[in-house]
Amino acid sequence: MTVEPKECSSERQRGWMRSRADRTTTVGAVLTRIGVLSVVSALGLYLVPLLISYRMWLWLTIVLVAIAAIFAIYSTRRFVPAKYIFPGTFFLAVLLIVPVLMTVNYSFTNFGDGHRGTKEQAVSSIIGNSVHLVPGSPTYRLTVATQGSAEYGPFALFLVDDAAPEGDVYRGVEGQPLEVFPGEVMVVDGRVTAIPGYRVLTPHEVNAAFATIREIVVMVDEESAIRIQGTGAAFQGRATLAFEENTGVITDLDTGETFTVGRVGNSYVFVDADGQRAFPQSWLQYIGLDNYIRLFTNRTIAGEFLQALIWTLMFAFSSVFLTFIIGFFLAVTLNDRRVRGRKAMRSWLLLPYAVPGFISILIWSNFFNRDFGLINDLLGTHLNWLGDPTLARFAVILTNTWLGFPYMFIVCTGALQSIPDDVLEAARIDGASGWQSTWKITMPLLLVSVAPLLVASFAFNFNNFNVIELLTQGGPFAPGQFTRGSTDILISMVYRIAFGGDGADFGFASAVSVALFVLTGVLAAIQFRFTKRLEDIA
Secondary structure, three states: OOOOOHHHHHHHHHHHHHHHHHHHHHHHHHHHHHHHHHHHHHHHHHHHHHHHHOOOHHHHHHHHHHHHHHHHHHOOOOOHHHHHHHHHHHHHHHHHHHHHHHHHHHOOEOOEOOEOOOHHHHHHHHHHHOEEOOOOOOEEEEEEEEEEEOOOEEEEEEEEEOOOOOOOEEEEOOOOOOEEOOOOOEEEOOEEEEOOOOEEOOHHHHHHOHHHHOOOEEEOOOOEEEEEEEOOEEEEEEEOEEEEOOOOEEEEOOOOOEEEEEEEOOEEEEEOOOOOEOOOOOOOOEOOOHHHHHHHHOHHHHHHHHHHHHHHHHHHHHHHHHHHHHHHHHHHHHOOOOOOOHHHHHHHHOHHHHOOHHHHHHHHHHHOOOOOOHHHHHHOOOOOOOOOHHHHHHHHHHHHHHHHHHHHHHHHHHHHHOOOHHHHHHHHHOOOOHHHHHHHHHHHHHHHHHHHHHHHHHHHHHOOHHHHHHHOOOOOOOOOOOOOOOOOOHHHHHHHHHHOOOOOOHHHHHHHHHHHHHHHHHHHHHHHHHHHHHHHOO
């Protein structure tokens, strides 16, 4: 009888335990993979029909490609590098590249108020807005429901005929003809109260979104449509306009006047016999380089763009310069070991950086109040800080300096502590003064590591929308001016073009954004080229 050595028995036991652990890990990995792929499949089943219904073809393509890539990469043990590269690449594409491409695409269109949907939707809106109540028009009890947001929709109208409250339930969606709802609904007292797959809006929610809901028009046939009469009622009225698809002409049924498609500005719209625009509705169209030509050839717009650019450069340069100088001075001072309480002082100096920026900006806006502001009280003055263009710009720079110097203080403190003490000691032995050591040794060595961050800070302040919008809202504005205020930088001017008082013009705002993107890139490239000279110091 052979006795097995204890070492062999222990080794075999350890091998069995490792094998069991490997099997457990494999089972766990398989279950995790199945769970992840199941979640991805569920999201795909939810998103794909939704995107198809809204005709969002770009995002549908992205979702389908992403799902296919996830299954191809994570369903097998192969493609190990891709398992790590795909998440970052996917989010880079979705959050950065796709928005940039969409902005460039919209810059070649007339996208904006009155130019949002298709031509068919514009015609439907024009015809629907001509609908009016006539004697004998059917009326309906209205229920508003949505499959999306109660504030923004999209909204669907569920209608019950007042003459037959127990009859069919109709569903109306803008851009689609009225239809009998095929599903089961709950009707109480002649009004729809519950619809599977929809959320019924409360009267309060209907009132909150009524400005959007009341514009919904649902076509019944070529001569009649459903319009909302109140928060709980709708009517089927007669349209005074008719559209002939063969000729593409809109005809006024009462007067016989016709409206044809003609070019007004850079867009095609329906015009009257004199060539004047007849209706506010138009449709989304590609207009080529018209937005860029308008930006650089229209004297008024080009002048505003140039003035905003000059102020943007002044604002960005002043912000970076002042924050760096203050941060560097404080960092050098508190880096001296002879200073007592350095840790406490550094903690206090970080407070502006710790407080959320929007809170600090709103507090500073109160400081600049002409009648009750802290600054006027301390100085004994009555200056209109936010009402005078020069003072408002000074206030913006001062506030941004307060917000930015702690960051530069942190950066400079870290860079100073990385400079060897031997270098400064050798300078002192050679007879260099404190100022000479700081200017000729500390500063160049610090800039080697800090210069790229200064470039990044310049790019950030070049597009620093928050401090402008929260402190001055771009003002003060000249009389009759809504596009650019005295403190508007380029990015806030773009915001005002897109959402300002003159009406939304997303296409032109996109063109300005593209020009701003290119300009920021060029400036950053120039700055990085100059910072290369610092490499010789290292």
